[in-house]
Amino acid sequence: MTDLQKLSSSKHFGGKLEKYSHQSSSTNCVMTFNIYLPEAAVNGTKVPVLYCLGGLTSSEENFATKAGAASFAAKYGLALVFPDTSPRNVDVPEAGVASDLGYGAGFYLTATQEPWAKNWNMYDYVAKELPALLDAQFPIDTKRQGITGHSMGGHGALTIFLKNQQNYTSISAFAPILHPTNCAWGQKAFPAYLGDDATTWNNYDTIHLLRRYVSENNLRKDFKALIDQGTGDVFLEKQLFTNEFIQATKDLGIESQFEVRFQDGYDHGYYFISTFVADHIDHHAKALGLTAAQ
Amino acid sequence: MTDLQKLSSSKHFGGKLEKYSHQSSSTNCVMTFNIYLPEAAVNGTKVPVLYCLGGLTSSEENFATKAGAASFAAKYGLALVFPDTSPRNVDVPEAGVASDLGYGAGFYLTATQEPWAKNWNMYDYVAKELPALLDAQFPIDTKRQGITGHSMGGHGALTIFLKNQQNYTSISAFAPILHPTNCAWGQKAFPAYLGDDATTWNNYDTIHLLRRYVSENNLRKDFKALIDQGTGDVFLEKQLFTNEFIQATKDLGIESQFEVRFQDGYDHGYYFISTFVADHIDHHAKALGLTAAQ
Numbered sequence: 001m002t003d004l005q006k007l008s009s010s011k012h013f014g015g016k017l018e019k020y021s022h023q024s025s026s027t028n029c030v031m032t033f034n035i036y037l038p039e040a041a042v043n044g045t046k047v048p049v050l051y052c053l054g055g056l057t058s059s060e061e062n063f064a065t066k067a068g069a070a071s072f073a074a075k076y077g078l079a080l081v082f083p084d085t086s087p088r089n090v091d092v093p094e095a096g097v098a099s100d101l102g103y104g105a106g107f108y109l110t111a112t113q114e115p116w117a118k119n120w121n122m123y124d125y126v127a128k129e130l131p132a133l134l135d136a137q138f139p140i141d142t143k144r145q146g147i148t149g150h151s152m153g154g155h156g157a158l159t160i161f162l163k164n165q166q167n168y169t170s171i172s173a174f175a176p177i178l179h180p181t182n183c184a185w186g187q188k189a190f191p192a193y194l195g196d197d198a199t200t201w202n203n204y205d206t207i208h209l210l211r212r213y214v215s216e217n218n219l220r221k222d223f224k225a226l227i228d229q230g231t232g233d234v235f236l237e238k239q240l241f242t243n244e245f246i247q248a249t250k251d252l253g254i255e256s257q258f259e260v261r262f263q264d265g266y267d268h269g270y271y272f273i274s275t276f277v278a279d280h281i282d283h284h285a286k287a288l289g290l291t292a293a294q
Numbered sequence: 295m296t297d298l299q300k301l302s303s304s305k306h307f308g309g310k311l312e313k314y315s316h317q318s319s320s321t322n323c324v325m326t327f328n329i330y331l332p333e334a335a336v337n338g339t340k341v342p343v344l345y346c347l348g349g350l351t352s353s354e355e356n357f358a359t360k361a362g363a364a365s366f367a368a369k370y371g372l373a374l375v376f377p378d379t380s381p382r383n384v385d386v387p388e389a390g391v392a393s394d395l396g397y398g399a400g401f402y403l404t405a406t407q408e409p410w411a412k413n414w415n416m417y418d419y420v421a422k423e424l425p426a427l428l429d430a431q432f433p434i435d436t437k438r439q440g441i442t443g444h445s446m447g448g449h450g451a452l453t454i455f456l457k458n459q460q461n462y463t464s465i466s467a468f469a470p471i472l473h474p475t476n477c478a479w480g481q482k483a484f485p486a487y488l489g490d491d492a493t494t495w496n497n498y499d500t501i502h503l504l505r506r507y508v509s510e511n512n513l514r515k516d517f518k519a520l521i522d523q524g525t526g527d528v529f530l531e532k533q534l535f536t537n538e539f540i541q542a543t544k545d546l547g548i549e550s551q552f553e554v555r556f557q558d559g560y561d562h563g564y565y566f567i568s569t570f571v572a573d574h575i576d577h578h579a580k581a582l583g584l585t586a587a588q
Binding site: 014069 | 304305306308311359360362365414462524526557558559560561563564565566568569
């Protein structure tokens with residue numbers, strides 16, 4: 001981790017928005033991320049952190065520049081981390097062909113198939129390597145973490161949270177992909193990254209994970225997830241499966257742990273996310289025990 | 295104006311963020327702009343408007359997606375218009391060579407020199423054509439207008455305001471180019487667009503225009519401009535000339551009409567703009583007589 005390089009630093013809402021790169025042991029390439037450090041962190045105080053995971057085709061830039069989250073994070077003294085969504089610039093020609101496989105399409109999993117296995121390990125990167133790096137090199141208290149994300153990043157946030165429930169205090173998502181084993185995006189990416197045995201795909205499917213953890217009695221009872229979903233989102237019916245998710249939580253008797261809000265007329269983009277990001281920061285801050293400065 | 299085409303529409307803070315294209319009679323090409331219509335306008339009520347002019351290399355996208363202004367515009371029932379910063383896709387090979395001349399570098403002037411004279415007429419576009427189009431085709435009251443901008447767009451906002459003081463109620467700017475006849479950007483662009491007679495450049499220089507209007511007793515007394523400038527802005531000394539501007543307003547006895555705020559450590563980018571955009575929307579709303587909904 002000694003190769004961490006600061007690429008830029010901009011003052012932002014009293015704190016700093018910084019971009020870093022480093023050689024990743026998970027993805028075996030140079031990874032870039034943005035981080036928002038509120039004023040207290042800039043002054044050396046350890047602060048809690050919210051991971052903000054991006055969707056298909058996005059990078060570490062989109063959520064940092066378009067969501068408008070830092071304004072509210074500043075108020076609470078909360079750091080924000082914006083990872084990239086896949087390895088970059090690796091020797092995998094297939095990675096640059098499609099918008100839903102390869103670059104910008106890491107799906108927050110650990111690939112087992114060629115040519116992806118060496119690099120496409122965004123699960124390890126986000127769930128393990130990045131927290132360790134933050135703990136070692138930033139004024140961040142990784143014992144107090146929340147996680148959120150958009151679309152593919154909402155899928156990442158929910159699945160990483162469920163598989164590491166002890167590591168995250170709070171969880172939310174914007175228009176998450178909730179049942180990727182059943183939608184076209186997942187049915188393209190999962191066999192490519194994980195192979196043809198569809199039972200391995202279930203490790204990265206929110207509905208399947210909920211069924212597993214409830215049946216094993218391993219679902220925490222003390223969290224409440226916030227999910228916002230626009231009704232004007234063209235991906236709602238065929239890729240996101242929000243209604244199937246709600247039904248699954250009812251079937252499992254856990255619907256009270258998921259507040260799913262349908263937002264009338266909003267679409268899948270950042271104009272939707274920015275409209276509701278204040279509620280999500282409030283949600284995480286409350287769970288993390290933070291109070292707003294006046 | 296019958297060729298106005300809606301390219302996209304996204305619900306955003308209760309209103310709509312829409313993108314349009316149209317054939318421009320000023321620039322003789324297809325121009326694209328973004329517009330934020332607050333909920334009242336979507337419902338047909340005529341609302342006031344704030345023009346938000348972009349800087350070098352930007353388009354109609356940057357201010358709309360990165361500044362975070364719509365949240366506050368929604369609160370006041372204020373429309374926002376984000377024009378592009380130059381003509382696009384015209385038969386001028388020179389336009390794509392540099393980042394500070396041609397595409398993305400309209401400088402809000404009326405070019406008189408070849409190969410620019412046919413298209414590079416962003417002054418007419420922003421000051422005349424766009425207000426007429428909004429008046430005819432949108433629920434916007436162009437009798438109640440404000441104007442703001444960033445860097446080259448701050449130059450545009452101030453010069454367009456000064457030359458049309460009767461048309462705008464309010465004015466502000468982020469890190470504006472205040473004396474382009476004396477900085478490298480202006481000294482490259484102005485001879486190319488306007489020719490070698492430097493007296494013609496003064497028509498597009500805020501300090502020169504202030505001297506002219508004060509000497510002619512044609513400067514309105516009833517406005518107060520708000521200007522924010524980061525002290526960490528690498529362009530401050532050599533391109534923006536903020537201190538020279540302040541001295542000029544003192545020399546002219548009009549310093550009380552310009553509130554110039556130096557913001558400690560902030561740079562030239564949108565992380566700076568978004569930090570202070572709430573103050574600018576408040577400034578325009580107050581001048582326009584708007585009150586915030588709770």
